[in-house]
Amino acid sequence: DTEVTQTPKHLVMGMTNKKSLKCEQHMGHRAMYWYKQKAKKPPELMFVYSYEKLSINESVPSRFSPECPNSSLLNLHLHALQPEDSALYLCASSQVVGDSPLGANVLTFGAGSRLTVL
Amino acid sequence: AQSVAQPEDQVNVAEGNPLTVKCTYSVSGNPYLFWYVQYPNRGLQFLLKYITGDNLVKGSYGFEAEFNKSQTSFHLKKPSALVSDSALYFCAAGGATNKLIFGTGTLLAVQP
Numbered sequence: 526d527t528e529v530t531q532t533p534k535h536l537v538m539g540m541t542n543k544k545s546l547k548c549e550q551h552m553g554h555r556a557m558y559w560y561k562q563k564a565k566k567p568p569e570l571m572f573v574y575s576y577e578k579l580s581i582n583e584s585v586p587s588r589f590s591p592e593c594p595n596s597s598l599l600n601l602h603l604h605a606l607q608p609e610d611s612a613l614y615l616c617a618s619s620q621v622v623g624d625s626p627l628g629a630n631v632l633t634f635g636a637g638s639r640l641t642v643l
Numbered sequence: 644a645q646s647v648a649q650p651e652d653q654v655n656v657a658e659g660n661p662l663t664v665k666c667t668y669s670v671s672g673n674p675y676l677f678w679y680v681q682y683p684n685r686g687l688q689f690l691l692k693y694i695t696g697d698n699l700v701k702g703s704y705g706f707e708a709e710f711n712k713s714q715t716s717f718h719l720k721k722p723s724a725l726v727s728d729s730a731l732y733f734c735a736a737g738g739a740t741n742k743l744i745f746g747t748g749t750l751l752a753v754q755p
Binding site for chain 1: 684689694736738739740741
């Protein structure tokens, strides 16, 4: 299995709602990532988990809450979002190779969850 | 500070002609360089990478890239473009940190 699966593909939510985005991979990758992407812009890193521990938080607002329950799953909990948070949210995974930096590894991306905040 | 530049927002090429998408980088330490492609409403797909070794790297779908250390460039090339190559292309660089830095992206439009 060489895929990263993201659900849901589309999500519309109000500013007071609580929802979650889910990501799953079965490639044995021990690093998992959340990116936010606006139309025709590069992905912006939000969070990195390495061996199920949060290793990078790019100063993301607390209305986004990541969770890595096990080595195959990554969630992004959403609460009290703003319309400007509307974007494509991409999950990715990669191997962790010895002491090499994560930036040396190929990322496998999911197809994304398109979020619209009304 | 680490950075990746893609100087062209869009590249237009006729089908069958060679294509080049440009990328320059600035990273601390040895660079790890990547090209990813994104089709509409999809995630990014890995095309090729340079870690060390030969300066000419061959990747998926007939793409290749040339690493030039003196010019700090990593341009993507293909000898003969296909209409199906039309997509958004991102160059990315990793260095001594755990972060991958993406360029701003280049939209490749291949006309039939």
